[in-house]
Amino acid sequence: xxxxxxxxxxxxxxxxxxxxxxxxxxxxxxxxxxxxxxxxxxxxxxxxxxxxxxxxxxxxxxxxxxxxxxxxxxxxxxxxxxxxxxxxxxxxxxxxxxxxxxxxxxxx
Amino acid sequence: xxxxxxxxxxxxxxxxxxxxxxxxxxxxxxxxxxxxxxxxxxxxxxxxxxxxxxxxxxxxxxxxxxxxxxxxxxxxxxxxxxxxxxxxxxxxxxxxxxxxxxxxxxxx
Numbered sequence: 001x002x003x004x005x006x007x008x009x010x011x012x013x014x015x016x017x018x019x020x021x022x023x024x025x026x027x028x029x030x031x032x033x034x035x036x037x038x039x040x041x042x043x044x045x046x047x048x049x050x051x052x053x054x055x056x057x058x059x060x061x062x063x064x065x066x067x068x069x070x071x072x073x074x075x076x077x078x079x080x081x082x083x084x085x086x087x088x089x090x091x092x093x094x095x096x097x098x099x100x101x102x103x104x105x106x107x108x
Numbered sequence: 109x110x111x112x113x114x115x116x117x118x119x120x121x122x123x124x125x126x127x128x129x130x131x132x133x134x135x136x137x138x139x140x141x142x143x144x145x146x147x148x149x150x151x152x153x154x155x156x157x158x159x160x161x162x163x164x165x166x167x168x169x170x171x172x173x174x175x176x177x178x179x180x181x182x183x184x185x186x187x188x189x190x191x192x193x194x195x196x197x198x199x200x201x202x203x204x205x206x207x208x209x210x211x212x213x214x215x216x
Contacts, residue, residue: 003212009154010125014118046117050158056212104111104164 007057012091016081017049019065020095024077027069043100044077051093061086075099115165120199124189125157127173128203132185135177151208152185159201169194183207 002008024044026036057063064084071078076098083091110116132152134144165171172192179186184206191199 003153003208006212008122009157010118010122013121013125013157013159014116017118017121045111045164046161048158048160049117049121050156051121052156053154056153056209101164104114 003056005059007059007063007085009051009053012053012057012083013049013051013093015063015065015083016051016091016093017046017095019067020049020079020081020093021046021097023067023069023079023081024095024097027072027077027079028074031072043105044097045100045104047076047096047098049093049095051091053091055088055090057083057085057090111164113167115167115171115193117159117161120161120165120191121157121159121201123171123173124159124191124199124201125154125203127175128157128187128189128201129154129205131175131177131187131189132203132205135180135185135187136182139180151213152205153208153212155184155204155206157201157203159199161199163196163198165191165193165198 021044025041028042029036065081067079067081069077069079079095079097081093082089129152133149136150137144173189175187175189177185177187187203187205189201190197
């Protein structure tokens with residue numbers, strides 16, 4: 001539900017998802033001794049997404065997302081994400097990212 | 109991450125969130141012996157959102173969301189949601205909805 005003056009929770013979930021998927025790819029590349037850009041990045045999709053909305057996120061201040069890969073496997077990466085507005089953490093997320101199944105690669 | 113031919117996971121999370129919040133309000137009204145529309149509906153916000161992406165959700169078929177309030181309290185409602193495309197369940201979600209804090213009501 002969107003309320004005037006606050007960031008919609010679905011948008012926060014989307015930001016968490018997006019940042020976590022990028023982090024998963026970067027973490028796997030780093031673990032393999034490569035940097036993003038060295039070659040085709042591994043593609044991940046979201047297996048599960050969890051977001052705790054700790055407090056309302058104000059609309060206006062710049063939002064900062066920080067992510068950390070807590071578990072890096074060949075097929076699965078678990079990423080923790082925080083969302084801050086004006087230096088205050090307003091949401092925390094956890095994403096389980098898995099390597100993209102071949103069935104999804106057709107259109108890419 | 110969005111892929112051609114599939115519904116973006118962040119959008120699925122938004123649908124789950126939105127449908128769960130509406131269901132929470134309806135469940136509380138029903139528990140009080142009222143129907144939505146009988147009076148001002150109780151306002152809920154999302155405390156936490158969890159989505160399991162069981163399989164890719166194809167872009168094209170009509171999506172069906174079904175929600176059920178598993179736990180209905182005065183302040184907190186837990187809602188389970190399924191997302192189906194063409195009769196196949198592609199995602200399941202769980203939302204903890206809480207009554208809107210007074211601090212968020214200013215702009216409404």
